[in-house]
Amino acid sequence: MLFPTLGFGLFFLVVYAVAWSLQLSNEWRKIALLLASWFFYGAWDGRFVALLIASAVVNWALARAIVASPKPGVRRGLVTLGVVANLTVLGFFKYVGFFSEQLADLLGLIGLARDVPLLTALLPVGISFFTFQAISYLVDVHRGKVPAAGLLDLTLLMSFFPHLVAGPIVRASDLLPQFATAPRANRGRATAGLLLIVWGLFKKTVIASELASALVDPAFFDPSARSSFDLLIGAYGYAVQIFCDFSAYTDMAIGIAALLGYTFPRNFDQPYRARSLQDFWRRWHISLSSWLRDYLYIPLGGSRGGTAFVCRNLMLTMVLGGLWHGASWNFIIWGGWHGAVQCWERVWRTERPRWWRPLPVWAAVFVTFHIVLIGWIFFRAPTFADATGFFAGLAALDFRNTLVTPLSLGLVALGIGINFLPAHWLPRLATRLRHWPAPVLGLALGATVLVVDAMRPAGIAPFIYYRF
Template sequence: MLFPTLSFGLFFLVVYCVTWSLGRSNEWRKIALLLASWFFYGAWDARFVALLFVSAFVNWALAQAIVRSDDDRTGRALVTVGVVANLGVLGYFKYAGFFLEQLSALLTPLGFARDLPLLQVVLPVGVSFFTFQAISYLVDVHRRRIPAANLLDLTLLMSFFPHLVAGPIVRGADLLPQFRRVPTIDRGVVAAALLLILWGLFKKAVIASQLAGALVDPAFFDPASRSSFDLLIGAYGYAVQIYCDFSAYSDMAIGLAALLGYTFPRNFDQPYRAASLQGFWRRWHISLSSWLRDYLYIPLGGSRKGPVRTYINLFLTMLLGGLWHGASWAFVIWGALHGGWLAIERFWARHRPAGLPTAPRWAGILLTFHIVVLGWIFFRAQGEGEAFAYLGQLFAGDWRNTLVTPLSLALVVLGLAIHAVPAGILQGLAVRVRHHAAPIIGLALGVLILIVDAMRPEGVAPFIYYQF
């Protein structure tokens, strides 16, 4: 089920009514949410509901063993087992076919490729998110940052449908304490949540979907047949599309969780306003970037072991972050580009000549944005070959317009202009809305939904991050 559909709306209405009708019966409420989450996930492929439960059970058992371990060495060993097990699940479903293809390419000249099996594995939606969530849970239990959860709470943490298939990566430290108490809700929370969901619906159904069909998909489908101008605006269009698409999912997930009485952390903070790539990653997919920092960059040594090691750690962290997104050399190049530029920024900050004037902030924003857009070309292309073909045609010098329409150009401008809107405007609107009568709020919400529905293209494409 996709969030911006009638079927999901009816599903959520039933879940909302059932859970709040249970009053202060917190355990039954969590059971109802768990069953609803499994139904939501099973609507895509019921076979993988068992994977969710088995993964939660194994991580619950390991956490219990970690708590009972007599010494830190045993605890570290158990964490290692858990990390390997979780990465094994992720590796099998996401990378087994890719690595067999690479091995086949290496062995073909030797005549051994014919003996390799052809492996096509169905990728469970959201497997990257709930495995990363499980890893952070085990590490935090071992570090004594959080107590071990009971089986129901941990299973719900990993299965909770608002964040299940595309994040945010909500850590146990953020959500498990909320599961231990009876949630509450008030008119202000409802107003803010509804506005956030409506805003996400607009970004996804209108901006992202319109740009995908009218500009981005045609540009990337056959870049050789497009002009340099088409591909330039197409690259800008994808930067807007992926931001509006992914931030829309996060906004809707945060709003849906709030309507059920739970708080998710913010996942986007106007990332294209960043004046450095480090600033970009503090604003983009915040739950992933902070996860990579806390569970990969810092354990690698962070910046504690000298400047050269810092540059290497930055590069490796982003390289692995690129590989996390998918089994493709294009994602590896994307991660290497970000990791390399982060290392360059750190080197420049350390060795910048004294007395050199500081560049204006707008110059930093422009440079960072175009580094990000360059990376998005590799992220969007079907492979590294297609990405280089796109870049080759982009710099071919043909500036005719054969694809860009006034509407698609306006949507690109609108998507970027969103970053100039004050960050707290939705909260301010929520404060004003909460004082109106419920029937008026409901009527206004219905009218706005109808307007968004009239503006969106026919059909609802899956969110981009469903594939990760």
């Protein structure tokens, strides 16, 4: 069930009406939201609803046991068991096929080729997101940052449909306190939520979908059939597509949660205006980057120690972050590229000559964007050979145009330009619109949605991050 579809719109209208009609009974409200979330998830494959429920029950029991145990060693053992159990489930569904392929290739290289059975598993939508959410919950309970939650609250935390399949990764400390009492209707929050939904619809259905079908997919499908100019604009197009696609989902997720009375953390902050790769990761997929920082980078030692030690931690964090995105060498290379550049940035900050003047802001933004762009080519290409073929096509310096249209060029420029709008322009607009009469605001937003619908291409592709 995709957000920008009529089916989801009808589903949400029912959920919205039921949720606010149960405002006087918080427990029944949460039960209704939980059942709606299971229905939403089951629309893809009802079999995996059982996996979602089982994951919540196991993590609930482990958290209770961690709190009940008086011995620090037992608590550490339980949290370790929980982390291993969650990663095992994630590893089975997401990586068993990849590692069985690598084993077969390795045996062939050393002359021990065998008919290794190719193990595959159907990937549950959003498993990476709710698995990481469960791990952070267990670790935070062990650290004493959050109390052990009741079964209903934890199950709803992990199943809540706005963030379930593509994030943001909402932590227990952010959402569980909000579940403690029934929310009250808030005009300002509702207005901001509606604006986020409409803005997300525009970015997804107009910019991302048009670029995907008309520019990016043809460029990456067969790079050898395209000119260097086509590939260059196709790479820019993918940078815009993935930003507009993913930020659109999280905008809509935040907006939908706001209409139901809950607040999600911000997940994007104009990432293409970043001045360094470290700055980029403070702006891009913030819930994941902060998760990797708090639950992987800092436990590894973080920035404590010498440069080599810090770079090791950075590389491990980014490579594992790349692997989190999928079982592919391209994702590992993408993570390693980001880790290596961040290591170079750290070394350069401490070792550069004193006479070396920092780059002007515009130049730093330009360089950072193109470093990110190189990584996106590995991220988008299906295989390593496809990625190297793409770079070879770029190096051919063939400037014929067989693919790019004025519309696609305009959408690329618009998608990049969005990152340079005044900071917090959307919340400021919401603050102004909240004072409009409700009928006028409703008509204005409704008319905007109709305009967006008229502008979009036929069909709605799944969000890119659904497969993670």
